[in-house]
Amino acid sequence: MSMxxxxxxxxxxxxxxASADHADAEIPASGFKVELARILREQxxxxxxxxxxxxxxxxxxxxxxxxxxxxxVITGIRRxxxxxxxxxxxxxxxPKVLGGMGTSIVSTSHGVMTGHEARxxxxxxxxxxxxx
Numbered sequence: 001m002s003m004x005x006x007x008x009x010x011x012x013x014x015x016x017x018a019s020a021d022h023a024d025a026e027i028p029a030s031g032f033k034v035e036l037a038r039i040l041r042e043q044x045x046x047x048x049x050x051x052x053x054x055x056x057x058x059x060x061x062x063x064x065x066x067x068x069x070x071x072x073v074i075t076g077i078r079r080x081x082x083x084x085x086x087x088x089x090x091x092x093x094x095p096k097v098l099g100g101m102g103t104s105i106v107s108t109s110h111g112v113m114t115g116h117e118a119r120x121x122x123x124x125x126x127x128x129x130x131x132x
Contacts, residue, residue: 008079010036010060011129014046018064018072029058035112036105036128037062043103043114045074045131076102080127090124102132 010033017025027033029051037049037060047063065073081087089095089106094115097104104115108125118125 005079005083006030006033007036007128008082011077011079014040014062014064014074015077017062018074021066021070022064024064025062026054027060027062028054028056029060032107032112033060039103039105039112039114040074040131043131045103075132077129077131079129080104087127088124089127091119091122093124094119094127095130097130098132102130105129105131 006028010027013025013027034049034051037046040046040062041048045065047065049060049062051058051060053059067073094106095104096102097115105128106113106115106118106123106125107128108118108121108123110121110123112128113121115127
């Protein structure tokens with residue numbers, strides 16, 4: 001698999017690990033993916049994350065979160081902007097995910113933030129992903 005889209009790979013590994021009932025997902029680390037993990041933790045979608053040295057470069061270990069009856073907290077996670085088709089939004093165009101129940105992740109000039117934070121700050125950017 002060619003790593004043309006590391007963010008899609010990040011999301012897929014989390015999605016697969018959650019559906020397979022794994023405790024955590026291991027992902028090749030990058031600064032941007034650490035930012036994505038930070039938002040997922042802040043929004044309560046994952047238990048936590050840590051970077052640790054791997055065989056090749058650093059590994060980002062994302063500890064998944066489940067409900068009391070072992071359902072993954074993340075019911076859906078999807079890539080919006082893709083390398084072949086980037087999606088940029090202004091602050092006013094940031095979509096609400098699941099009527100506000102979900103979270104959009106936006107990469108702005110002020111860093112990576114949730115759609116809610118970006119709307120409040122009045123900044124737009126690249127609509128990276130949506131989680132619910």
